[in-house]
Amino acid sequence: MDFKMEDAEKLEEFYQRKFDWIPDNIHNDLGHFNVFRVEPFTVKPPRPVPYRRRDYYKVTLIIGESTIHYADRVLKIGKQALVFSNPQIPYKWEHSESMHSGYYCIFNQHFFRQYGNPEQYEVYQPNGLHVFDLSDEQVAKVSGVYERMFEEINSDYIHKYDVLRNLVFELLHFAMKMQPNSNLVKQQIDANQRISTLFMELLERQFPIDDSHPKINLRSASDFATQLNVHVNHLNRAIKNTAQKTTTQLISDRILQESKVMLKHSSWNISEIAYALGFSEVTHFNNFFKKHTEMTPTKFRNV
Numbered sequence: 001m002d003f004k005m006e007d008a009e010k011l012e013e014f015y016q017r018k019f020d021w022i023p024d025n026i027h028n029d030l031g032h033f034n035v036f037r038v039e040p041f042t043v044k045p046p047r048p049v050p051y052r053r054r055d056y057y058k059v060t061l062i063i064g065e066s067t068i069h070y071a072d073r074v075l076k077i078g079k080q081a082l083v084f085s086n087p088q089i090p091y092k093w094e095h096s097e098s099m100h101s102g103y104y105c106i107f108n109q110h111f112f113r114q115y116g117n118p119e120q121y122e123v124y125q126p127n128g129l130h131v132f133d134l135s136d137e138q139v140a141k142v143s144g145v146y147e148r149m150f151e152e153i154n155s156d157y158i159h160k161y162d163v164l165r166n167l168v169f170e171l172l173h174f175a176m177k178m179q180p181n182s183n184l185v186k187q188q189i190d191a192n193q194r195i196s197t198l199f200m201e202l203l204e205r206q207f208p209i210d211d212s213h214p215k216i217n218l219r220s221a222s223d224f225a226t227q228l229n230v231h232v233n234h235l236n237r238a239i240k241n242t243a244q245k246t247t248t249q250l251i252s253d254r255i256l257q258e259s260k261v262m263l264k265h266s267s268w269n270i271s272e273i274a275y276a277l278g279f280s281e282v283t284h285f286n287n288f289f290k291k292h293t294e295m296t297p298t299k300f301r302n303v
Contacts, residue, residue: 008053031111035149038102051092051265058085059171060104061142067094082132084123103146132175195238209276219278221247256292263301270297
């Protein structure tokens with residue numbers, strides 16, 4: 001089967017695409033970090049960057065109108081926002097002519113080796129909040145953090161990358177403090193919650209579908225129960241108690257979400273998508289998709 005979805009963009013590809021050069025220090029023991037200014041368009045907006053994953057993290061302050069295609073959602077930024085992008089979730093940007101300025105920093109996982117793991121924070125988790133609308137006052141504060149990044153990265157201070165890591169965490173915590181307090185209160189994790197958390201991690205680990213991961217392996221509640229070493233009835237009760245949905249509903253919701261992404265952003269045909277998502281027959285996929293969206297996959301792709 002000829003799969004055509006693009007692999008994750010590597011740091012080398014990013015520099016080649018944006019600047020037509022690759023820095024010498026892109027691979028070193030300290031990991032990689034860099035910070036840039038978003039320059040306003042002089043003629044017209046550039047062509048949209050293809051919808052794909054990146055193998056690096058990015059934190060962007062965008063000032064001006066912009067649209068982000070993120071998983072199966074389309075998020076519109078009307079004025080200004082702080083955006084967290086990670087290697088697990090594919091996305092693309094579309095900037096309008098009114099996009100004025102901003103900043104962004106990029107870094108890889110190795111940059112935080114022995115200093116913490118960004119993925120433990122909600123802004124870098126699949127179900128977390130990744131886009132934060134900002135007031136003018138908040139933009140001024142965030143801009144100050146980026147200006148300090150420029151100051152540090154251009155300095156001769158021997159420990160400047162420690163300072164830069166702290167500044168990244170400053171942006172991360174600035175955003176997380178904007179979330180409702182209820183999201184920050186730690187709840188007591190009982191057995192049901194632990195099972196539900198493990199189930200969701202196992203479910204999310206199957207996505208996104210791409211060349212390196214062309215097919216999901218766990219398709220039913222029984223499949224997940226076997227993998228988690230619990231009885232399927234125990235798994236179903238735990239999911240129902242914590243998510244107020246059945247295990248089958250959660251699996252179907254996630255498969256439907258991925259099918260929409262693949263129909264809109266990949267060149268795979270309907271049969272390839274059906275196979276990748278665990279359907280033995282394309283007609284089963286067609287019936288599943290129409291049941292949940294009231295349109296066929298082909299019609300959805302062409303809308």
